[in-house]
Amino acid sequence: MLKIKNLHASVNGKEILKGINLEVNKGEIHAIMGPNGSGKSTLSSVLVGNPAFEITEGSIEFMGKNLLELSPEDRACEGIFLSFQYPVEIPGVSMTNFMRAAINAQRKYKGLDPISPADFLKLMREKQSLVELDNKLAGRSVNEGFSGGEKKRNEIFQMAMLDPKLAILDETDSGLDIDALRVVAHGVNSLKSPENASIIITHYQRLLQYIIPDYVHILYKGQIVKTGDKSLALELEQKGYDWIKN
């Protein structure tokens, strides 16, 4: 599904990613761990086409297509979803309008007609309950006045609405209390299918108690320095990042 080869990326002339190689197949969950500044969030930004980052070398292939040639919106329509580390507040744009615009944009990309109002409402209700989000959410502006936990649950709600092939969860666990964490993990787990895949970026092993990864990669100084199964996360938790650094 996703093939990253020798990826180098920089921001403001400073190289952050220094040759990443990663392959993600459908049905798989990959966790990417690493200390602050190792390039975890840069990797997710590059995957979704954030214009702040410059690719200096390497390639990314997604579903057989050259991802680097696609605009951010086309990447989304191809099925890449990012759960933002810091979801953006958009005052004045209601969740309902936002979601309808997103769904219809993705449907249009696939040559489908806009979703009917009845189907849309049904879908909203169904997916809201999955992440235990309040019904009132629909009328509220996107993320405006949401608590930290609500924002993260709202990301998973959007993921559920859009049903992506590849979901990237960037520090979705940061700032979450234990209950919210459980809700988010439940949401992610129920969306898992043999057809889709996830990349979970996290500092801590905590989230991985709820979402069991098939692979754990450790990113350090812009490179993947170690890959293993879920036990690697536990080992890392015990030994700390110094273990990697040395």
Add this chain to the structure above:
Amino acid sequence: MKNYVQLYRQFAERIKENSATVLNKFRDASFAEFEQKGFPDKKTEAYLNSSLIETLNTDYDVKIHQLDIDTSQNQLFQCKIPSINAALGFMLNDKFYMADDQRRSLPEGVEFCALSDAERLYPEVVGRYLHTLSDKSRDAMTAFNSTFVQNGYFIYVKKNTVADKPLQLINMLLSEAPMIAFTHNLIVVEQGASLQLLVCDHAEEGVDFFASKVTEVVVGDGARFEYYSLENTTRKANNLMQMFVTQGNNSQVIVNNLLLLNAVSRNQITADIDGENASLFLGGMLISDGTQEAENNTIIRHNQPNSTSNELFKYILDERSHGIFSGIIVVEKDAQKTLSRQTNKSICLTPEAVVNSRPQLEIYADDVKCGHGATTGQLDNEALFYMKQRGIDQDTARMMLLSAFVQDVIDEIHIDVLRDKMKDMIDRRLRNDHSHCEDCFVHRME
């Protein structure tokens, strides 16, 4: 610049002959004031940043007598707001026209006519209020208007009359050659009465215009008055609207200026809150591009305690357009417990777009709550990227963000069909759909 002083000296008698009589009373004094002050220059504080006066360099015709415009076909215009169901009047340059069926549809207790008719029908009302508010203006441009103006419209809502439908006035500038048009309008909403008024500005394509309007608004105790102005003229139509409002105890006033297209436009609003427990919303939005210049220049004076004012202006400026906001809020010594908020937010879509924002508070009372804020910025790139990451394309995302930006101003339109129509027009305007002659909701029929 045309010598307006000489022009007046030469034609004063003919101007007076063709004018509503009641306006002549003030003419010579106004002329004396105008002659003494002359046009404001760049050093005049109130005209800082404004290029309105420069537009007077055009050699405009001054109509000494009203043009005879054929109004026999009342199909001349058609309103495209579905079911707005307003009683419709026109101001063709400075000539008021209302079709018979429209006149018959006026709500009981509501008058809507030319000032020249009002002085005959309601001499007492006109005599009591005309020029009482505008005479306090120190602005030479008000005196300029009063020197040449010959007519205007008159709206009168009698005591305790709740107008069950809105009034709509269409200002239409029609001329083959560059022209300056003056009107002096009077709106009286008596105690306990209520009125919604929609004023639409239009102008013939391709001709330079300067519209000078002075509008006095008297809102009585417990009365409610809503004024919506929709300016959608041409890139050659300049506008100076000077509005003077006084409101009584427990009154509610909404003034909402929506501006979509013009050359240079200045809306100058002075609102005196002369009653207790009164509320005022004074706001508007504008979308401009090309070399448009648009200004809201406001003074709100709280003269009595316990009243509330909310001022909210939102600007979206594209290309080389220029937005100006100057807002003065005065809270007089006796106006304790005043609640006042002033906001001006602007988005510049290009580096060439310019905003001048001057919020000013003068507070002489010690127990008040006043706040102001002015921000100027660009479209939020983070929000834009967030939306794109969900699959929404650049243009749609941009449109959604800009519509959302002006939403709180649009929410202050309390005529449902107008609010919906405005949303639609704003969307189209943001898509650079300038074919407003055909598509605008008021247009001239072939």
